[in-house]
Every structure is written in C-alpha cells, then in structure tokens.
Amino acid sequence: MFRQMRRCNQQIAEAECEKILQKEPRGVLAVWGDDGYPYTVPLDFFYDPENRKVYFHGAREGHKIDSLRRCDKVSFCVLDQGCKMPGDWALYFNSVVIFGRIRIVEDEELKMRELLHIGEKYYPSPEEAGELARRTFGRLDVLELTIEHMTGKRVHER
Numbered sequence: 164m165f166r167q168m169r170r171c172n173q174q175i176a177e178a179e180c181e182k183i184l185q186k187e188p189r190g191v192l193a194v195w196g197d198d199g200y201p202y203t204v205p206l207d208f209f210y211d212p213e214n215r216k217v218y219f220h221g222a223r224e225g226h227k228i229d230s231l232r233r234c235d236k237v238s239f240c241v242l243d244q245g246c247k248m249p250g251d252w253a254l255y256f257n258s259v260v261i262f263g264r265i266r267i268v269e270d271e272e273l274k275m276r277e278l279l280h281i282g283e284k285y286y287p288s289p290e291e292a293g294e295l296a297r298r299t300f301g302r303l304d305v306l307e308l309t310i311e312h313m314t315g316k317r318v319h320e321r
Contacts, residue, residue, distance in 0.1 A: 180315035184210035190241035194230035
C-alpha cells in the first residue's frame with residue numbers, strides 16, 4: 164500500500180526514527196485541506212514508543228480540525244538538527260515521515276495523560292506542565308496519530 168523508499172541506501176532504521184521522534188521538538192502535520200489543497204502546520208508533539216502513537220494538542224476549531232473531520236489520513240514529518248562533518252560545508256540531517264490516521268481523543272483520562280506528556284516535554288518542570296494541563300484541559304483537543312507506515316532517511320544536502 165505504501166511506496167518503498169526510492170533511495171533505500173539512505174534509509175535509516177526504525178530505531179533511529181524513534182530516537183528522532185523522542186528527541187526533536189517539532190514536526191509538520193500535513194492534512195487534506197480546503198478544495199483539495201494540502202494544508203501543513205508545524206506542531207509540538209509527543210511520541211509514545213510503547214504504543215507507536217504520536218500526540219498533539221490544539222484548538223478545538225480551525226482549518227486543521229475541519230480538515231481532520233473530513234479525512235483522517237495524514238502525514239507527519241520531523242527533521243533532526245543535522246550536523247556538518249569536518250571539512251564539509253553541506254549539512255547531514257535525518258528526516259522521519261509518518262503516514263497514518265488521526266483521531267480526537269475522547270477519553271478524558273487518556274487526554275490528560277497525553278497532555279501531561281506533551282507538557283513535560285516542553286515545560287521546565289512537571290509541576291508547570293501539570294498546572295497548564297489542568298488550566299487548559301477543557302479548551303483544547305488532544306489528537307492521536309496511529310502510525311501505519313514510517314520511514315527515515317539520512318540526507319547530505321549538496
């Protein structure tokens with residue numbers, strides 16, 4: 164169903180993809196937008212390696228939510244920070260591309276747990292993350308991306 168990577172010699176292992184998902188702070192979610200145009204939006208996220216799911220939080224209305232209600236199939240891309248090798252001007256970086264289906268989390272216990280995970284990834288302390296989660300819980304949605312296909316690639320930009 165999903166295409167194989169054309170330049171398979173640049174493919175990175177799934178374990179490396181998971182490390183990137185756990186470490187990097189942002190990715191870009193692509194959805195089927197208005198009038199059939201793709202719509203992409205950069206998002207903070209949390210990757211749960213036990214369940215192979217990605218979680219996001221955001222407003223309960225807007226272009227992204229409208230698009231997700233129309234079609235739950237999405238793509239999500241994350242890049243690492245990259246590095247330069249001694250004597251080389253070009254950057255080496257890794258990318259992870261996920262294809263899957265996304266849903267709004269309805270279960271309040273799961274919603275709070277994943278909201279706390281997201282907060283703990285970005286806030287200075289678990290206490291601050293918990294305070295923000297409790298304060299904003301009723302005003303936002305948590306989205307759950309179930310991974311159907313994931314690939315990673317090491318690129319040397321020249």
